[in-house]
Amino acid sequence: MSTDVMAAEWLKLRTVRSTSAFLVAAAAATLLGMTLLFLLIQAFDAATTAEQANFETADPTVVIMPFVMFFIGAIGALSITGSPDPGLLAVPHRRLLLASKAAVSGAIGLLAGGAFALLSFIGARLLLGDRPPPLNPWPEWTDALPTIGCTALVVAVTSVVGVGLGAVLRSTAATLLTLGGLILVAPTLAHFLPTVWHLRLATVLLPNLTPQITGADHPYLLSRPGAVVVLAGYMIVALVAGALALGRRDVS
Amino acid sequence: MISVRDLTKTYGSTRALDGLSFDARPGVVTGFLGANGAGKSTALRILLALHHADSGEALIDGRRYDQIDRPLHTVGAVLDAGAAHPGRTAFHHLACLARSNRIDRSRVTTVLSQTGLADVAHKRVGGFSLGMRQRLGLAAALLGDPSVLVLDEPVNGLDAAGIRWIRSTLRALAAEGRTVLLSSHLMSEAALTVDHVLIIGEGRLLAETSVAALPRSLEDFYLTMTGEVAA
Structure with missing residues (x-):
């Protein structure tokens, strides 16, 4: 039955406008990121050699992917909060229903996250040309592959977190607010903490796990296996909390 | 029973x-x-x-x-006329239910005709009157030809x-x-x-x-x- 339920969940996501709206929003965020990169490259070209050495890396995924994560994660959240009836009359086995929603949302996250990361990489390569590091984060195109793969994985986990949050919070507004807080607001707020606490908090935030898993240059505290464990922890906590909440709840 | x-x-x-x-x-x-x-x-x-x-x-x-x-x-059930997603069409609402329970898609067309909703099958549920949504609920209940x-x-x-x-x-x-x-x-x-x-x-x-x-x-x-x- 599980493949039927997953096929139905895929059909549900395909047949509501919010899914395409969030994908368009993620594409718009990617385009905006490319525009910012273009402006950064213009400033780089106008700078002196000494100034160019102080430019930060122009990895567009740092700016773009938190927004992509939020928009794709929102698709997962709406798979459970978007309808008054989450589908329990057709699929009364609650854990199966939640697992199917998580699997489909995770797969969408993996594909969409990978696609937007790849688009960002291609756009950045075209814009950066043969400009040197540190502005150019990927002197060889193969250098970007781990980042694209890990970004897809982190976006997939974010989608599953969206499903779990939706199952716990039940409300679309509360779920999107929490997801936005986790992905977009917390990394900014972390900067206002003392350095030690900033690093401790920023290290475990979803958007900052990608460089820790790929082993790229980063200021955070986790080893690569440690970052993988934290990423897996997000998924496990979201699914267990969602299963407990949905399992105990009386549904209208 | x-x-x-x-x-x-x-x-x-x-x-x-x-x-x-x-x-x-x-x-x-x-x-x-x-x-x-x-x-x-x-x-x-x-x-x-x-x-x-x-x-x-x-x-x-x-x-x-x-x-x-x-x-x-x-089992077919009609509980809440507002249960269908307002942004989904009547056809797709029923198609999702049918897919989850491995019901032939031809049943979707059958129950839409049976409940008088064939003409609005591809309209979004959000634009339906309460009566039309009740009919859609009954169409969903009849989908699997339940006993x-x-x-x-x-x-x-x-x-x-x-x-x-x-x-x-x-x-x-x-x-x-x-x-x-x-x-x-x-x-x-x-x-x-x-x-x-x-x-x-x-x-x-x-x-x-x-x-x-x-x-x-x-x-x-x-x-x-x-x-x-x-x-």
Whole structure:
């Protein structure tokens, strides 16, 4: 039955406008990121050699992917909060229903996250040309592959977190607010903490796990296996909390 | 066959069900009658595994609803006219349900025609009237050609033609040997539709009888039975 339920969940996501709206929003965020990169490259070209050495890396995924994560994660959240009836009359086995929603949302996250990361990489390569590091984060195109793969994985986990949050919070507004807080607001707020606490908090935030898993240059505290464990922890906590909440709840 | 035994349910300090027991048999339309707040919807939601009972059991053909594999083949339910996603078309709403229970997609077209929604099949549910959404709920219930139908206030929002249509549909389904359990607080309508009545008040079964065996009108019988509770 599980493949039927997953096929139905895929059909549900395909047949509501919010899914395409969030994908368009993620594409718009990617385009905006490319525009910012273009402006950064213009400033780089106008700078002196000494100034160019102080430019930060122009990895567009740092700016773009938190927004992509939020928009794709929102698709997962709406798979459970978007309808008054989450589908329990057709699929009364609650854990199966939640697992199917998580699997489909995770797969969408993996594909969409990978696609937007790849688009960002291609756009950045075209814009950066043969400009040197540190502005150019990927002197060889193969250098970007781990980042694209890990970004897809982190976006997939974010989608599953969206499903779990939706199952716990039940409300679309509360779920999107929490997801936005986790992905977009917390990394900014972390900067206002003392350095030690900033690093401790920023290290475990979803958007900052990608460089820790790929082993790229980063200021955070986790080893690569440690970052993988934290990423897996997000998924496990979201699914267990969602299963407990949905399992105990009386549904209208 | 629906069997409910000693069902209890409490919400906070409110006892919604207090040892409710009843059966609904195949081949007849069973009316589940009671005032608003009597416990009808709670009992139906427990029967359909949407709410958890504190104690007791509610079985359909000997199994709990959540133990039935692909339940839409066995049970069709109409609970809430607002259950469909407003942004999805009627066709896609039913197609999603059909896919989850491995029901042939041709049934979607069949039940849309059967419920008079063929012309609006590809319109979004958000633009439907309450009556159209009730018809869509019934279409969803009929999708798997089930042997048991559970309907909570199905005539709410329907016009006169719709009420007559649902009445004849339910009677025809029962005549085919299906179990039909229908909740209502409208006695005059129930009198025209049901064969057997269960009267519920304060979460308990107050009376049950065949409509044909009633010495007076269903409304009088109902008021007498519920009046006894009030006293």
